[in-house]
Amino acid sequence: MHDIRLVRADPAAFDAAMSRRGVAPVAAEILAQDAARRGAQQALQEKQARRNALAKEIGQAKRSGGNSVALEAEGAALRDAMAALEAEASRAEAAQTALLEALPNILDAAVPDGQDETGNVVLHQHGEPPRPNFAPKQHFEIGEALGQMDFATAAKLAGARFTLLSGPLARLERALGQWMLTLHTEEHGYTETAVPLLVNAATVYGTGQLPKFEDDLFKTTDGRYLIATAEMPLTNLVREEIVPEPTLPRRYTGLTPCFRSEAGSAGRDTRGMLRQHQFQKVELVSVTRPEDSEAEHERMTRCAERVLTELGLIWRRVVLCSGDTGFSAAKTYDLEVWLPGQGAWREISSCSNCRDFQARRMNARMRAPDGKGTVFLHTLNGSGVAVGRALIAVLETHQQPDGSVQVPPVLRPWMGGIERIG
Known part of the structure; x- marks a missing residue:
């Protein structure tokens, strides 16, 4: 398995290392899944923060006798959005892992090049x-x-x-x-x-x-x-x-x-x-x-x-x-x-x-x-x-x-x- 940080740091060098193994360029695809995973996780964190704040607002509205219907509707929509983001993060992570686990180890620089x-x-x-x-x-x-x-x-x-x-x-x-x-x-x-x-x-x-x-x-x-x-x-x-x-x-x-x-x-x-x-x-x-x-x-x-x-x-x-x-x-x-x-x-x-x-x-x-x-x-x-x-x-x-x-x-x-x- 490879460290994703290695791919992020220098995608071209990673692809060059894989090419010695006869593997076609794959860093861009790995990074695309990595970006999707990180984006979904960041959006999920933002939704979680809004959900926490919303819970307080709903509580205050109920204690003061105000109308919390709109807030509760927003909360329901947040739950659906968060579920979708969790699914997207899991999908992207699984895709990224599948790409990485199928790749061979990076060769030592002293290994000679050769086909067989x-x-x-x-x-x-x-x-x-x-x-x-x-x-x-x-x-x-x-x-x-x-x-x-x-x-x-x-x-x-x-x-x-x-x-x-x-x-x-x-x-x-x-x-x-x-x-x-x-x-x-x-x-x-x-x-x-x-x-x-x-x-x-x-x-x-x-x-x-x-x-x-x-x-x-x-x-x-x-x-x-x-x-x-x-x-x-x-x-x-x-x-x-x-x-x-x-x-x-x-x-x-x-x-x-x-x-x-x-x-x-x-x-x-x-x-x-x-x-x-x-x-x-x-x-x-x-x-x-x-x-x-x-x-x-x-x-x-x-x-x-x-x-x-x-x-x-x-x-x-x-x-x-x-x-x-x-x-x-x-x-x-x-x-x-x-x-x-x-x-x-x-x-x-x-x-x-x-x-x-x-x-x-x-x-x-x-x-x-x-x-x-x-x-x-x-x-x-x-x-x-x-x-x-x-x-x-x-x-x-x-x-x-x-x-x-x-x-x-x-x-x-x-x-x-x-x-x-x-």
């Missing part, structure tokens, strides 16, 4: 893609050959875009999630949080998925939503709160299933585990003072990078361009991992600084440093990381010529000492 992922910029790369002396397989080929990754049975049970894991691969997925969660809590200072997997509309609205992206979500018959990411409940922990400044930053992590309808992804990544309706993810969420969010963004991204390095993966950090940055984010780093079976880089984590965009939707604040009033918090979120994609990367990176897979050393304690899956 081809405009993203690589900032750093860890390691070089290997050149194995055998033809590397894709993860689904490895898993199916091991007899531990079953898409046909999953489809029988639930339909397309589900996976059934068994045996050591199921244990490997569990090990990945548990190890990541322990790393982030014990070494990176995040607080482990077990959250509801079903949330209400206010929670989904707070992080920006509603109303624009409802089609991407699974909705229950009683009006709740399955979480698409633990970002949704974790960020909303501070909704409608005034957070004491000494308790900041707040850092939360959680390992949850995530559910996505994958609307609009027909034909993309139909084989394997890359794009699923249900998957596990370790989420990282930070709530900070405004002046600290940029540094927190760098810190959070390094925490996710640590996961990839410890797993022995080849990865790179990418800053997303204007056309590829998500709705709620001001700036996003994607971490991409090299998949030898695909011979391609694929996203495994996104770390975003949303600044005060989500906090405005949630009304999440802290006391101003001078003690006068409140200021909106800054929120950040990142994958720390997607467990299914980490499993894919481990399988493809650590596959052996005989079809077996070496278990990364950091996971072996979580695997009962198993060093190889074969």
Whole structure:
């Protein structure tokens, strides 16, 4: 959500910021509704003042035995006029809100311009893609050959875009999630949080998925939503709160299933585990003072990078361009991992600084440093990381010529000492 004062102060600059997102000029329409709302509210205040004065005049007329009929008729007309003004103020406010809530966050000045992922910029790369002396397989080929990754049975049970894991691969997925969660809590200072997997509309609205992206979500018959990411409940922990400044930053992590309808992804990544309706993810969420969010963004991204390095993966950090940055984010780093079976880089984590965009939707604040009033918090979120994609990367990176897979050393304690899956 955007501050209407920002639009009033410089409509041209606001439209220029939205144009980077591919949004047509909208400031004039927002300000027209704002003017209608303010005009109706001012007129309403004037009518209220006249009504108060009129009540005194009517009382005096009755006490003195005078005729109050004309005054009472004026009062009735005032009530009708006030009702119309209240309706106009409510209509204009709703129209203004609808315009503002549909607009994406303003991008950081450092975000490069670009239409799509081809405009993203690589900032750093860890390691070089290997050149194995055998033809590397894709993860689904490895898993199916091991007899531990079953898409046909999953489809029988639930339909397309589900996976059934068994045996050591199921244990490997569990090990990945548990190890990541322990790393982030014990070494990176995040607080482990077990959250509801079903949330209400206010929670989904707070992080920006509603109303624009409802089609991407699974909705229950009683009006709740399955979480698409633990970002949704974790960020909303501070909704409608005034957070004491000494308790900041707040850092939360959680390992949850995530559910996505994958609307609009027909034909993309139909084989394997890359794009699923249900998957596990370790989420990282930070709530900070405004002046600290940029540094927190760098810190959070390094925490996710640590996961990839410890797993022995080849990865790179990418800053997303204007056309590829998500709705709620001001700036996003994607971490991409090299998949030898695909011979391609694929996203495994996104770390975003949303600044005060989500906090405005949630009304999440802290006391101003001078003690006068409140200021909106800054929120950040990142994958720390997607467990299914980490499993894919481990399988493809650590596959052996005989079809077996070496278990990364950091996971072996979580695997009962198993060093190889074969």
